[in-house]
Amino acid sequence: MAKTIPARKDVPAKDKWNLSSIYKSDEQWEEELKKIPEFSKKVLQFKGKLAESSDSLLNALKALENEMLIIENVYHYAALQHDADQDDTAAADRYGRAMMAYTAASTEISFFEPEIQAIPEKDLLQWIEKPEFANYKIYIKKLLHFKKYILSEKEERLLSLQAETAQTADSAFNFLTNVDMNKSFGTVTVDGEEQQLTETTWSVFMHSQNRKVREEAYKKFYGKFEEHQTTIAALYAGSVNQDVFMARARGYDSCLHSALYGNKVPQSVYLNLIECIHKNLPALHEYYSLRKKALGLDELRHYDVYVPLVKSVETKTSYEESVEICRNALAPLGKEYTDRLCDGLLNDWADRYENTGKRSGAFSSGCYTGDPFILLNYNDSNIRDVFTMAHEGGHSMHSWYSVHNNPFMSYEYTIFEAEVASTFNEELVFDYLLENAKSDEMKKYLLAMRADDILATLYRQTMFAEFELKTHEFVENGTPLTAELLRKTYRELLELYFGPEMVFEDNSDMEGLRIPHFYSAFYVYKYATGISAALALAKRVKNGGEKERNDYFEFLKSGGSRYPIESLRVAGVDMESVEPVQAACDTFKEIVDKLKKLF
Numbered sequence: 001m002a003k004t005i006p007a008r009k010d011v012p013a014k015d016k017w018n019l020s021s022i023y024k025s026d027e028q029w030e031e032e033l034k035k036i037p038e039f040s041k042k043v044l045q046f047k048g049k050l051a052e053s054s055d056s057l058l059n060a061l062k063a064l065e066n067e068m069l070i071i072e073n074v075y076h077y078a079a080l081q082h083d084a085d086q087d088d089t090a091a092a093d094r095y096g097r098a099m100m101a102y103t104a105a106s107t108e109i110s111f112f113e114p115e116i117q118a119i120p121e122k123d124l125l126q127w128i129e130k131p132e133f134a135n136y137k138i139y140i141k142k143l144l145h146f147k148k149y150i151l152s153e154k155e156e157r158l159l160s161l162q163a164e165t166a167q168t169a170d171s172a173f174n175f176l177t178n179v180d181m182n183k184s185f186g187t188v189t190v191d192g193e194e195q196q197l198t199e200t201t202w203s204v205f206m207h208s209q210n211r212k213v214r215e216e217a218y219k220k221f222y223g224k225f226e227e228h229q230t231t232i233a234a235l236y237a238g239s240v241n242q243d244v245f246m247a248r249a250r251g252y253d254s255c256l257h258s259a260l261y262g263n264k265v266p267q268s269v270y271l272n273l274i275e276c277i278h279k280n281l282p283a284l285h286e287y288y289s290l291r292k293k294a295l296g297l298d299e300l301r302h303y304d305v306y307v308p309l310v311k312s313v314e315t316k317t318s319y320e321e322s323v324e325i326c327r328n329a330l331a332p333l334g335k336e337y338t339d340r341l342c343d344g345l346l347n348d349w350a351d352r353y354e355n356t357g358k359r360s361g362a363f364s365s366g367c368y369t370g371d372p373f374i375l376l377n378y379n380d381s382n383i384r385d386v387f388t389m390a391h392e393g394g395h396s397m398h399s400w401y402s403v404h405n406n407p408f409m410s411y412e413y414t415i416f417e418a419e420v421a422s423t424f425n426e427e428l429v430f431d432y433l434l435e436n437a438k439s440d441e442m443k444k445y446l447l448a449m450r451a452d453d454i455l456a457t458l459y460r461q462t463m464f465a466e467f468e469l470k471t472h473e474f475v476e477n478g479t480p481l482t483a484e485l486l487r488k489t490y491r492e493l494l495e496l497y498f499g500p501e502m503v504f505e506d507n508s509d510m511e512g513l514r515i516p517h518f519y520s521a522f523y524v525y526k527y528a529t530g531i532s533a534a535l536a537l538a539k540r541v542k543n544g545g546e547k548e549r550n551d552y553f554e555f556l557k558s559g560g561s562r563y564p565i566e567s568l569r570v571a572g573v574d575m576e577s578v579e580p581v582q583a584a585c586d587t588f589k590e591i592v593d594k595l596k597k598l599f
Contacts, residue, residue, distance in 0.1 A: 008085040008355045016084070018348035022077045022370035029094065033074050036101045039067035040108040047111050051119045054127040061136045064112060065408055069368065071105055074098050076367040083375060087357030103164065110153070110160040116140065117147045135407035138561055142410075146262065149250040159249070166246075169238040170519040176228065176235070177514065185224050188217045197221060200360065206306040218303035218505070225510040232513045233483035236471075243521045244475050255472040259522035263414050264563040270465065270525055272578045277462040277528075278496075280585035284459050285499030287451060287592045292501055294599050300501045302494075302508045309448035309595070313441055315383050319352055322378070322386045326393060329432035330425060332542050334549065340400065341393050349396060350374045362388050364395035364422075368408050372396035384449065386433075387426050394425035402559035415523065416564040419530025420537065420571075421556060423457070427538035444598045451591045457531040458584055463497045465525035467512060472521065486512055529575055532584040536573045548572060 023029045046060035078098040081091040116124070121144065128137045143150075150156065178199055185197040188205055190213055195201065197217055205217035225232065243255045252258035256267055292300040294309050317325070323345045327338045344350065351358075354377040366372030374392045379385050398421035402411050430450050437443045470489055474481060490512030494504060517524050537555075541548050555571030565575055573580050 006355050008088065008357060011353070011355050015352045017080070017351040017371075017373045017375075019077055019080060019370070019373075021348070022073050022367065026090075026094070029074065029077050032070055033097060033101060036067070036070060036074065036105055039063070039070055040105050043067055043109050043112065047115070050112075050115045051123075054130060054133075057116070057119070057127060058132055058136075060112075061133075061139075061409075064109065065135075067105065067109070069408060071102055072367045073369060075102055076365065076370060080365065080373060080375075083359040083363075084351055085355065085357040086359060106163075107157070107160050110157045113143055113146075114150050114153045114156050116143055117150050121147075136409050138410035142560075145264070149252060149261070151250065155249075159246075166242050169235045169242065170516075173232065173235045173239075173519060174516065176231065177516075181224055181228065186220050188213055188220070203306070206303065207308060209307060209311065211304070211307075214303040214307060215301070219507075222505070222507045222510040225514055226507045229483045229487070229510065229513060233481065233486050236486065236513065236518060237475075237481035239519045240471055240475050240481060240521070243472060254476055256469060256522060263416055263565075265416060265565060266576060269529065269565075269575060270469070270522075273462055273525060273528055273581055274466050274469075276578050276581045276585065277459060280582070280589075281459075281497065281499065283585060283589040283592060284455065284497065285501065287455065287588075288499055288501045290592060290596055290599065299503045301503050302498075302505060305498075305502075308445075309452070310441070310445040313383070313439075313445045314381075316380055317383060317386060318380050319378050320346070322380075322389050325386055325432065326390050326425075326429065329390065329429040332428065332549065333552075337397060341397050344371065344396065345374070345389065345393060350376055352376055352378050362392050364392045364399065366396065366399045366403070368403055368411060372399035372403075383433075383445075387429055387453075390425040390429045391422040394422035397421065398556050401553070401556040405557040406559035406561055410561055411559040413559055413567075414564045416526050416529065417555075417558075417567060419527055420533045420568065423531045423534035424538045424541075424552075426453070427535055428542065431538075431542065440598060444595070447591055447595050447598065451588065451595060454531065454535075454584070454588045454591070457527050458581075458588065459497065459528075461524045461527040463493050464515060464517065465522070465528065467493055468518060468521055468524070483513075529581070532580040533568050533571075533573050533575060535584045535587055536580045537571055540572050 023032065042063045043060065046056065046063065049056050050060055051057075075098045078091070078094040081088070082095040085091055124140065124144070127133060128140050133140075151159070182198050185202075187194040188197050188201075189195075190205075190208070190210070197205065197220055202217060202221055205213055208214055208217075240255075243258075247255045247258040250258065252261065256270060260267055260270065288300060288305070291305070291309060295304060295307070297304060323342050326345070327342050330338050330341070349371050351374070358377065359375065360377060362374070362376050364372060364374050372395070374389075374396055376385070376389065376392065378389070395418065398413065398418070402413055430446065434443060434446050437446060467490055471481060471486065474485065474489075479485070487509040491504070491509035494502075494508060494511070498504075537552055541552050551570060551572045555567050558567040558570065561567075562570070568575050
């Protein structure tokens with residue numbers, strides 16, 4: 001019988017996260033929401049006075065900190081409730097009001113950072129050396145890093161007011177693809193039965209062992225995107241044009257410069273990543289050749305790249321057993337780490353299973369005064385969900401150490417660092433499961449799954465990153481983006497990365513117009529650098545001793561106190577060097593070689 005998905009109200013409390021570490025009740029949340037305008041007024045009292053004295057600046061910073069703390073709490077509580085049940089109209093209303101309060105407050109206090117940066121730098125640097133500025137020193141130093149790209153108060157206010165408008169292309173793309181188009185992809189015939197094709201079921205069909213199912217889903221899916229190619233291309237062009245506008249308005253050399261400058265990531269890191277992956281494409285092409293043979297195909301088509309190389313090995317791993325796997329696999333990190341994580345997973349941190357209206361997938365999300373919560377949709381028959389638990393647990397433990405070792409104004413780590421702690425945990429779980437695999441079939445399954453994961457994170461995200469770089473350079477050099485140019489550019493990358501074994505459809509290049517991440521420019525490369533750093537550090541900690549483990553914990557504790565390249569260097573990996581990326585490519589090749597022997 002089909003499993004019945006429960007309503008949110010019917011989910012046992014032990015299977016849900018406990019948000020009381022943020023607010024005890026919705027009523028308390030309402031009271032806090034009402035206070036935000038008052039906190040804004042307290043900050044506004046210091047407008048024009050920040051430069052008067054160190055005391056004036058210090059009091060203003062305390063007022064700002066109090067406002068940002070309450071906004072963070074109000075937003076997270078509402079967002080987590082909304083994600084747990086998107087059918088809950090009351091939760092949706094709270095989320096909407098939290099967003100409005102955040103936008104209004106951001107506009108009100110938009111004067112703050114430009115005014116700090118207008119303070120004579122000599123005075124500012126003297127003031128922040130005083131002991132009472134300890135909690136704000138890093139925040140101000142990072143503001144000074146941006147100083148030459150911060151505009152006047154009036155100009156900053158204008159940019160703040162257009163922040164919502166700037167999201168139009170992204171919002172329109174999401175509504176078009178997830179709502180309007182989602183109703184018209186049609187159906188796919190599975191075992192003589194018509195099943196709805198949607199953005200969600202697309203991935204299910206791509207994993208089907210039935211090649212005719214994959215082919216039908218693929219052609220119908222991209223056929224629908226092709227029907228809307230002119231509109232989607234215009235939306236993406238609008239997003240790129242917005243990026244170019246913002247970079248030029250602030251005076252950056254390019255969009256890439258703008259995207260990387262804030263984290264002090266040299267542009268060479270981005271360019272070296274692409275160059276290194278190009279050099280290692282033969283290993284990827286070898287994998288696709290293996291895939292073609294393993295699947296018994298005369299020709300490999302683009303709809304054949306997602307189906308598992310090895311059919312799923314039947315397993316049954318309860319949620320509690322999965323937690324114990326994480327405990328054992330992550331043992332190289334020590335008992336304090338594993339006890340804290342596993343206690344959180346078993347008690348207040350995790351929202352375990354699917355319920356109606358719950359957001360799909362998984363994530364970790366926390367705030368300074370609350371627990372680092374984890375949303376899961378755990379399935380005990382899918383071994384991949386063990387990896388998901390470890391992955392999100394890595395994020396949460398990174399957040400836990402960041403919160404407990406940094407002041408509020410500098411506790412948040414960057415996205416560049418975020419994927420390291422999560423993928424690090426995945427690698428240790430993979431090693432543990434492979435070492436304890438009871439059959440060659442399980443070993444083959446785990447190796448194939450890991451190969452696909454590294455491929456998707458390292459090679460695939462680099463291909464996306466290269467596409468983003470090319471599209472932004474087109475506009476920066478005066479070439480408008482059209483559907484024809486976008487498709488031609490993306491097809492060239494498809495042919496380069498997938499190699500000679502791949503046979504593409506006429507509309508395979510429509511994939512380049514359906515990636516939501518492209519609306520957050522120069523984001524995806526961080527997945528590739530993240531997995532490179534994670535693989536290197538996992539090997540270093542597992543094969544090392546106390547020093548290597550302590551170095552890694554120093555990284556977890558860094559929060560926002562260091563720039564990402566520096567914090568990873570403390571952990572024991574230099575991302576300005578190409579070595580970690582090359583080592584990750586070598587790891588992928590080793591897995592492919594093992595798979596060739598097993599097959």
